[in-house]
Every structure is written in structure tokens, then in C-alpha cells.
Amino acid sequence: MNTPVLSTNALTKRYGRHTALAEATLDIPAGRIVGLVGPNGAGKSTLLALAAGLIRPTSGRIEVLGRTPAADAAQLADVGFVAQDTPVYAGLTVGDHLKLGEHLNPTWDAAFADGRVRQLGLDLGRKAGRLSGGQKAQLALTIAAAKRPKLLIFDEPVAALDPLARRAFLQNLMEFVAELDVSVILSSHLIGDVERVCDHLVVLAESRVQVAGDIDDLTAAHHRLVGPRGTLDALPDGVQVIAADHTDRQTTLIVHNTTGRPFEHPGADTIGLEDMVLTYLHRAEGLTAPTLEETRA
Numbered sequence: 001m002n003t004p005v006l007s008t009n010a011l012t013k014r015y016g017r018h019t020a021l022a023e024a025t026l027d028i029p030a031g032r033i034v035g036l037v038g039p040n041g042a043g044k045s046t047l048l049a050l051a052a053g054l055i056r057p058t059s060g061r062i063e064v065l066g067r068t069p070a071a072d073a074a075q076l077a078d079v080g081f082v083a084q085d086t087p088v089y090a091g092l093t094v095g096d097h098l099k100l101g102e103h104l105n106p107t108w109d110a111a112f113a114d115g116r117v118r119q120l121g122l123d124l125g126r127k128a129g130r131l132s133g134g135q136k137a138q139l140a141l142t143i144a145a146a147k148r149p150k151l152l153i154f155d156e157p158v159a160a161l162d163p164l165a166r167r168a169f170l171q172n173l174m175e176f177v178a179e180l181d182v183s184v185i186l187s188s189h190l191i192g193d194v195e196r197v198c199d200h201l202v203v204l205a206e207s208r209v210q211v212a213g214d215i216d217d218l219t220a221a222h223h224r225l226v227g228p229r230g231t232l233d234a235l236p237d238g239v240q241v242i243a244a245d246h247t248d249r250q251t252t253l254i255v256h257n258t259t260g261r262p263f264e265h266p267g268a269d270t271i272g273l274e275d276m277v278l279t280y281l282h283r284a285e286g287l288t289a290p291t292l293e294e295t296r297a
């Protein structure tokens with residue numbers, strides 16, 4: 001499976017004069033659980049809706065599983081999309097949802113769907129409108145996965161869930177991934193959740209991709225450098241300064257080593273995923289370095 005699940009080049013979406021997504025260039029390999037993180041209004045839902053073929057780009061290119069999103073029935077069958085607020089039909093029962101899923105999807109895996117619903121303890125006769133938030137999310141996840149897609153897309157699946165329901169949902173998702181051999185892209189505000197379940201990260205802010213890559217590679221390539229002021233001015237080519245904080249005597253830098261070679265530097269320390277993401281978000285907002293230090297408090 002060499003075809004990327006999502007490949008974009010200068011992908012841009014405008015609503016009138018407002019740019020929701022600008023010049024996004026991404027190449028996400030198959031087999032990943034991708035966390036798409038960014039603040040409100042960053043463009044996450046826009047990118048996911050473009051990937052699901054619900055909206056069309058203003059300019060640029062997007063391919064999902066090597067094809068134009070929603071190009072035809074086969075392409076639609078390959079992608080499962082769960083929009084924000086885990087949509088289910090309030091007036092239909094759990095059993096009705098399964099029947100509807102079977103009716104609408106030629107690739108429906110009834111044994112999988114029935115087994116999951118039983119395992120989750122969902123009552124087939126219960127109206128979806130009477131399920132808890134966590135149960136609704138689990139039902140939406142089950143229906144999307146029972147299509148047996150190659151790519152599952154979730155727009156903030158856990159935003160409205162309490163910590164226990166969130167954990168159960170994410171656990172279930174990871175079991176699906178192991179069982180179904182499916183790639184996943186999910187958006188989330190919760191970096192801790194992303195760290196727990198995802199192996200690939202896309203940080204979106206101010207309508208732009210700030211950084212993207214496999215999480216292990218990204219955390220290995222980002223460092224905090226601390227040194228006397230003036231001693232960190234000359235860094236090797238390909239080592240980019242993401243944030244700088246100066247006091248009278250000392251400089252603290254967060255750097256991204258893009259050389260592909262190990263970065264040896266006295267005083268260099270690794271940074272965690274959360275610090276890394278926050279550094280990019282602050283940079284995108286044009287916030288100054290002291291705020292970076294505040295995030296570490």
C-alpha cells in the first residue's frame with residue numbers, strides 16, 4: 001500500500017473573501033492514525049470536508065487514496081466520514097441504524113456491526129435520541145467502520161464526551177484499526193488524546209499547515225536549546241528556529257531539525273508533543289516568546 005491516504009498540493013478553500021484553508025500541502029502515508037490539531041477556526045473541518053468530498057477546493061489539488069474525493073460510488077465506499085457532533089438519527093432505533101447502514105452500503109459488514117453493538121451493550125430497540133453522548137459516538141463509529149472503508153475520517157469525535165466515554169471511544173477506535181486495517185484521520189483539540197492514539201500529526205493554525213509528520217520523527221527532530229545570550233545565533237542550515245525567548249543573559253530556542261541528520265548541540269533537550277504543538281500554535285498567532293515559557297509553567 002504505497003498510495004498516500006491523503007495527498008494535497010497548495011490546497012485552498014475560500015468562502016467569499018474568507019480563506020478557510022490556504023496552500024495546504026500534505027502527504028499522509030497509508031496505515032496511520034492521524035491527529036489533526038489546531039484552534040477553533042483553524043480550518044480542520046474544512047480540510048476534512050474536502051477529504052470526504054463534501055466540498056470542492058477553490059484551488060490546489062487533493063487526492064484521497066489516490067483519487068478525487070467522492071469521485072464515484074467506489075471512492076465513496078472507501079471513505080467513512082463522521083461529522084462533528086456524531087450525527088445519528090434521533091428518531092431511529094439502534095437496530096434501524098444498522099438496517100439503514102446495510103441498505104445504503106454495498107460493502108456493509110453485518111457481522112462486524114452486530115457484534116460491536118452487542119459488545120457495546122447498545123439496546124437494538126432504543127431510539128438513538130435517547131442514547132448518551134458516548135453511546136451516540138460509539139454508534140456513529142460502528143456504522144462508519146462497518147462500511148469497511150479504507151479511510152475513516154472523524155471531525156472532533158470526542159469533543160463532547162466526558163473523560164471516561166472519551167477513553168472508551170478511543171480504545172474502541174484503536175481496536176477497529178487493528179481489526180480492520182484502516183487508516184484514520186481525526187481532528188481534536190485534545191493533544192493528550194492525540195498523543196495516546198495517533199502516530200501521525202498535522203498542526204493547522206491560521207488556515208495553514210504549520211507542521212506535519214510521523215509523531216516519532218517530529219518529536220525526535222524538535223529540541224529546546226538553552227545557552228548564554230549570543231551563543232545560539234549560528235545554527236546549521238536546515239535547523240529552523242520555531243520560537244525564541246531571550247532574557248538579558250540567556251536565550252531559549254525551540255528548533256526543528258529538518259536536515260534528516262542527528263542534531264548534536266550542547267544544552268539541547270527534547271520537547272514533548274504538547275510543548276511542540278503549542279509552540280507552533282503560538283507562532284502562528286504571532287505571540288511572543290514569554291508565552292512559550294508560560295506554557296511550561
Ligand SMILES: Nc1ncnc2c1ncn2[C@@H]1O[C@H](COP(=O)(O)OP(=O)(O)OP(=O)(O)O)[C@@H](O)[C@H]1O
Pocket residue numbers: 015018019020021038039040041042043044045046047
Ligand atoms: N460554510 C462556510 N461559510 C463561510 N465561512 C466558513 C464556512 N465554513 C467554515 N468557515 C470559516 O472558515 C474558517 C475555518 O473553519 P473550520 O470549521 O474549518 O475550522 P475548524 O478548525 O474546524 O474549527 P473548530 O475547531 O471550531 O471546529 C472559520 O473562520 C470559519 O468561520
